[in-house]
Amino acid sequence: MQFYCESLTGYRRLRTREVRIGDLLLGNGHPIRVQTMTTTDTMDTMATVEQTIRCIEAGAELVRITAPSKKEAENLQAIRDELRKRGYNTPLIADIHFTPNAAEIAARIVEKVRVNPGNYVDKKKFEQIEYTDAEYAEEIERIRERFTPLVRICKEHGTAMRIGTNHGSLSDRIMSRYGDTANGMVESAMEFLRIARDENFHNIVLSMKSSNPQVMVQAYRLLVKTMFEEFGECYPLHLGVTEAGDGEDGRIKSAIGIGTLLEDGIGDTIRVSLTEDPELEIPVCRDLVKRYMAPASTQLPAYTTLPYSPFEYQRRKSFAVDIIGAKQVPVVIADLSKIEKITSAHLQSVGYHYDAGTDKWTIGDAAADFIFTGHQLLDFALPGTLKVITYPDAWEGADSTTYFPLFAASGFVQATHRHAKLNFVMVDCYNDETPINDYTHLDHLANDPTVVLCLSSTNQNAMQSIRRMVAELMLRDIKNPVVLMTDSQGHTPDEHLIHFATETGALFLDGFGDGICLGYAANASMENVQVKGRTYLPVKDIYQFTNNTAFSILQATRTRISKTEYISCPSCGRTLFDLQETTARIRAVTNHLKGVKIAIMGCIVNGPGEMADADFGYVGSGPGKITLYKNKEIVKRNVDSEVAVDELINLLKENGAWIDKA
Numbered sequence: 001m002q003f004y005c006e007s008l009t010g011y012r013r014l015r016t017r018e019v020r021i022g023d024l025l026l027g028n029g030h031p032i033r034v035q036t037m038t039t040t041d042t043m044d045t046m047a048t049v050e051q052t053i054r055c056i057e058a059g060a061e062l063v064r065i066t067a068p069s070k071k072e073a074e075n076l077q078a079i080r081d082e083l084r085k086r087g088y089n090t091p092l093i094a095d096i097h098f099t100p101n102a103a104e105i106a107a108r109i110v111e112k113v114r115v116n117p118g119n120y121v122d123k124k125k126f127e128q129i130e131y132t133d134a135e136y137a138e139e140i141e142r143i144r145e146r147f148t149p150l151v152r153i154c155k156e157h158g159t160a161m162r163i164g165t166n167h168g169s170l171s172d173r174i175m176s177r178y179g180d181t182a183n184g185m186v187e188s189a190m191e192f193l194r195i196a197r198d199e200n201f202h203n204i205v206l207s208m209k210s211s212n213p214q215v216m217v218q219a220y221r222l223l224v225k226t227m228f229e230e231f232g233e234c235y236p237l238h239l240g241v242t243e244a245g246d247g248e249d250g251r252i253k254s255a256i257g258i259g260t261l262l263e264d265g266i267g268d269t270i271r272v273s274l275t276e277d278p279e280l281e282i283p284v285c286r287d288l289v290k291r292y293m294a295p296a297s298t299q300l301p302a303y304t305t306l307p308y309s310p311f312e313y314q315r316r317k318s319f320a321v322d323i324i325g326a327k328q329v330p331v332v333i334a335d336l337s338k339i340e341k342i343t344s345a346h347l348q349s350v351g352y353h354y355d356a357g358t359d360k361w362t363i364g365d366a367a368a369d370f371i372f373t374g375h376q377l378l379d380f381a382l383p384g385t386l387k388v389i390t391y392p393d394a395w396e397g398a399d400s401t402t403y404f405p406l407f408a409a410s411g412f413v414q415a416t417h418r419h420a421k422l423n424f425v426m427v428d429c430y431n432d433e434t435p436i437n438d439y440t441h442l443d444h445l446a447n448d449p450t451v452v453l454c455l456s457s458t459n460q461n462a463m464q465s466i467r468r469m470v471a472e473l474m475l476r477d478i479k480n481p482v483v484l485m486t487d488s489q490g491h492t493p494d495e496h497l498i499h500f501a502t503e504t505g506a507l508f509l510d511g512f513g514d515g516i517c518l519g520y521a522a523n524a525s526m527e528n529v530q531v532k533g534r535t536y537l538p539v540k541d542i543y544q545f546t547n548n549t550a551f552s553i554l555q556a557t558r559t560r561i562s563k564t565e566y567i568s569c570p571s572c573g574r575t576l577f578d579l580q581e582t583t584a585r586i587r588a589v590t591n592h593l594k595g596v597k598i599a600i601m602g603c604i605v606n607g608p609g610e611m612a613d614a615d616f617g618y619v620g621s622g623p624g625k626i627t628l629y630k631n632k633e634i635v636k637r638n639v640d641s642e643v644a645v646d647e648l649i650n651l652l653k654e655n656g657a658w659i660d661k662a
């Protein structure tokens with residue numbers, strides 16, 4: 001193993017134990033399984049059966065159903081019987097929180113049970129408790145007593161189990177000792193895993209979910225390392241980002257978290273949690289997984305040492321070149337080079353709106369910092385904050401306060417005329433210009449105070465290639481800022497989103513980017529980004545789609561905040577209102593509140609625990625009733641749902657988080 005995976009320089013699946021879930025085998029190199037979860041009331045047998053069938057028909061290989069109490073757990077029998085009667089043998093999973101009794105019933109009926117170690121035995125009161133080692137050991141014994149019966153039932157019935165830790169619902173005990181950390185998440189699962197192993201029970205899958213992809217990725221990496229160190233082996237991993245939300249943001253967040261791990265061969269089954277119908281999650285899962293069906297890796301130089309920590313975020317140190325690098329937020333470069341004749345109207349797509357009446361530009365929160373125009377100079381006046389990048393032939397003679405050249409690495413070395421302040425230099429990582437272990441060009445550029453490196457790779461393992469190059473920069477103490485450049489060859493919006501989010505998101509999560517530039521293969525067209533029957537934000541054209549995606553990636557990796565953040569649960573049988581409709585309603589009135597995090601959660605049983613670091617929470621607390629939170633504190637209880645959105649706005653106003661829409 002290399003640090004936390006089989007290889008950081010070539011695609012290889014992590015070796016895990018084989019787990020049987022009904023007739024389905026998981027782990028040990030079996031294909032990455034895709035799964036989802038129903039949103040119907042578990043007591044409504046026919047609705048749950050019908051929805052499960054829709055998920056199976058869409059391609060789900062496992063379907064999870066909530067069992068909040070004994071009666072729902074018992075009703076899993078009727079659901080399972082009906083599905084089997086109709087010829088569907090897909091394994092079912094019971095989702096358990098707080099109720100060991102329900103788990104013990106479900107484990108006798110369905111193929112797998114999921115327990116949350118944060119609330120299986122412990123009840124969360126958000127208390128800080130000081131334990132002595134002896135008291136802590138006593139707590140573990142209390143868990144052993146309550147958890148062992150379930151382990152024995154699973155063993156007897158051949159039922160698999162997922163020990164599913166959620167960042168938002170760590171127990172007070174874990175929080176008190178380990179804090180709100182990746183380490184706390186790992187220990188939370190390990191406590192349960194050790195008990196299961198003591199019973200010689202190994203039919204186990206683990207997960208480390210969080211709504212923050214950074215925390216989630218670090219926790220999975222740490223879990224793999226911890227399991228190998230303690231047991232010399234690893235159990236299969238279920239990957240997911242919780243409460244990812246809907247539309248493009250939900251897909252991007254999920255793809256960054258799940259995709260970052262899949263890139264390193266980690267993950268045996270995935271679920272993309274979207275606040276949408278569960279069958280819509282499956283195509284996204286499949287798009288994520290298909291990237292690894294026939295992986296070919298270009299050989300990269302081996303790591304002798306890792307110059308960054310994969311378990312802890314720290315931005316790579318760079319110096320500032322103009323507005324790029326050092327502590328400045330990553331810049332966004334919009335690639336408009338494929339437009340034959342760029343006009344002021346095209347700038348609307350990248351955040352600049354020109355009003356001819358007032359002769360003024362309005363600049364949005366998600367306005368690109370640079371545009372790349374290829375060989376074109378523009379024949380209209382630009383907004384003052386926007387700068388232009390062109391190839392050197394076009395740049396010669398252009399206004400050097402607005403225009404900056406983009407050189408090939410060899411071109412820059414040979415150039416007689418360079419910009420005095422800012423030059424962009426392409427570095428194609430481990431391809432023609434920088435073959436393995438030949439860093440001649442890099443050495444010529446190293447630490448030139450005018451140079452921003454634009455890293456790209458056409459290798460199949462492009463993320464690994466760029467990551468290896470960034471590591472090389474760090475090892476050589478080269479501190480030029482780095483722009484991450486990625487082209488998509490996708491054909492659909494999801495393929496583009498997943499490609500961009502995985503390739504660049506993984507690098508931003510490790511602190512590697514000072515800028516982002518997303519582009520397309522030459523044949524990409526507007527049709528590629530038109531959205532049918534989805535809750536994506538509407539986009540005007542491919543350039544707006546790309547620009548939005550770049551800002552969404554920065555938002556999801558928490559490197560540049562440009563909009564409101566929504567943490568909404570995917571809903572399940574516990575949900576007390578129409579989550580999709582409500583999320584859309586709340587989004588419509590709050591989507592101008594840059595940086596505010598709003599959680600929209602279906603139930604008060606799990607919602608408050610799961611809404612992680614939201615600033616405000618809108619949580620279903622009974623039929624037609626909503627409870628509003630400020631951070632983890634209840635501020636308005638059981639508000640009528642008819643007026644709850646207005647009350648949420650009042651709450652935002654009372655707390656200085658509201659501004660009127662422009």
Ligand code: SF4
Nearest residue numbers: 569572575602603606
């Ligand atoms: S928070 Fe949402 S998904 Fe989680 S249990 Fe409650 S309703 Fe279900």
